Amino acid sequence: MDGHAWLTWFLIGIGLFLSELAAPGFILLFFGLGAWLAALACLAANPSAAVQIAIFLAASLVSLALLRRFFTKIFSGRARPGAEPGDMAQAGGQTALVTAAIAPGAPGEIQFRGSYWRAAADEPIAAGAPVVIEGPLPGDNLTFKVKPVAT
Template sequence: MVKNMTLSYSLIWFLVGVLFLIVELLLPGFILIFFTAGCWIAGLTAWLTDIGLPTQILIFIISSLLFLFSLRRYCLKTFKGSTRDDHEDPYINSKIGKTALVTKEISANTPGEIKVMGSFWRAVADESIEEGQSVLVTSQESEDGLTFRVKKL
């Protein structure tokens, strides 16, 4: 009889842990996942040993809080990732300082086109630059990252 009761407690702990997990997935705050782990530890302990419900609840509380306070900060850094501003795009910044070839003439008032690192980009300059000349990419000119400022070499 005691073994059946222990088995039902461990099943209840497992299902409550699954419920915590589902709620965590629906409302991500990265807190309930640690209570999921606490439920499963309490359920595993109830299944492997013959302990009463008050002890199981104590194991759940201690393990959940221990995981929460010791692992949450580390897990947030690992799983949430980080965002970056488009202005800090390494793909665009990698073109600054490179030599490019003018593929469409650049005049003082009209953007032209350059080829740098195998891609074609809009380009502006303070002076007119003819097609076929080599230029140096000096900076990103537009907010969208598609236009660069160049100067003659």
């Protein structure tokens, strides 16, 4: 390769990273990493084409073997038991935290299962207060009906 081999490897790496978005599986990502390591080798020294390809393949395969399982665990979606996101009716009886004050006729906001939801109540509830979810607001499946936690 010529004096711009580092740029060629860098662009190949970007192409592989972008290809990973189209074909997710955490494989092309590591070949992109190998291409970038070959680019770094070209910047640090001027290895022959055979050495560049060897660096690319070795770095790609070693990173694939050592890091793929780790990345797959981090980026795979796992639902918590009983945490079906669209099943609001089963949320009844569970507690949440008010993040924006709720007043009668003026919905506020709660944090529930790591997400923020609109919430309505028959009485004013200040931000920061714990509430019990009664279920979805009738006629509005995007808003929870809540009440203050009995103390």
